[in-house]
């Protein structure tokens with residue numbers, strides 16, 4: 001029995017969001033014998049197909065793999081991952097240069113498909129004993145009564161459940177964060193980058209193989225803007241075009257498929273023949289906004305805590321948002337398991353992870369400048385060449 005007289009199972013937790021972080025946290029806790037319920041607003045992607053809408057592949061680094069190993073998902077994820085040894089810089093004059101991330105293939109990153117990754121993580125969460133509830137969008141929370149309401153987007157029915165504590169793994173637009181902010185000031189601040197992105201696709205070659213070097217993260221740096229491409233295991237590449245929102249060129253000036261073709265003819269000449277559906281992709285894929293989310297507080301007493309993008313969404317230029325979210329999961333599971341006082345566990349989790357998240361958010365912002373403006377710079381190339389000797 002708790003201090004407020006309510007019966008409470010201390011090893012019971014309710015996770016909002018069965019995306020990347022939600023599924024990993026559920027697995028880590030269920031593996032330790034916790035009773036875990038996960039509520040996800042979308043349908044089960046294993047039945048309904050993946051309805052992500054955001055970047056199709058992600059760079060997985062050692063930080064993220066560590067969490068996957070602990071969750072027992074690393075082998076399955078690595079079976080569909082494509083190694084990226086370094087960045088392949090495509091200069092404006094058509095030359096290319098592979099800049100390795102490390103001295104050899106022990107220091108590499110991996111390209112993984114977001115949808116396939118999510119499916120693997122849901123499978124391991126379910127196998128570990130977590131209960132997954134799909135088509136349940138968090139709508140409102142009564143923190144005093146410890147009751148949360150979820151709406152089924154398809155039937156519009158509302159279901160209310162009791163909870164012990166809530167974990168917000170519901171992404172950058174977190175509904176749990178909004179509910180917590182109605183109870184207390186989280187010190188929330190969002191800084192928009194002033195640049196956005198659009199995804200395009202390089203399909204396989206006619207013989208079914210990759211069209212360009214598969215084991216690299218390709219970059220076309222062009223000063224104020226750039227393109228990148230990451231390989232997928234089905235021999236495609238997901239290309240992401242990053243442009244400012246204003247100025248020339250920008251998403252304000254490049255509006256149609258024909259505008260996009262003109263931009264690529266001028267600035268990304270060697271990429272253009274690789275993207276046969278450029279006009280279609282440009283006109284049909286959404287333009288994504290980029291922002292950094294800062295919070296001063298990640299938890300509301302012992303009732304709720306945030307992690308992953310819900311706590312610290314960042315711009316994607318270090319490829320660390322998911323990796324950092326996975327590190328959060330390991331830290332939160334450890335604090336929850338070690339500390340029976342739930343509020344103290346949340347406070348320790350925040351004290352450990354918030355400064356780390358801030359650091360990686362800053363590095364992600366700085367890396368945009370490096371990727372779009374420095375990797376083709378002569379001084380920079382000389383320095384890299386000297387480092388490699």
Ligand code: FAD
Nearest residue numbers: 017019020021041059138170171308309316319321322323
């Ligand atoms: P999400 O993956 O957003 O999952 C949130 C889940 O919550 C979703 O399933 C959603 O449906 C669900 N949900 C939302 N609202 C509700 C609700 N009300 N009720 C119930 N469920 C809800 N990171 C990397 O590490 N490497 C990369 O290379 C990389 N590239 C990126 C490229 C781009 C263009 C972008 C935009 C991001 C990139 N990231 C990358 C960041 C990465 O995508 C995020 O950090 C990661 O997805 C965060 O995981 P999450 O589980 O916190 O949130």
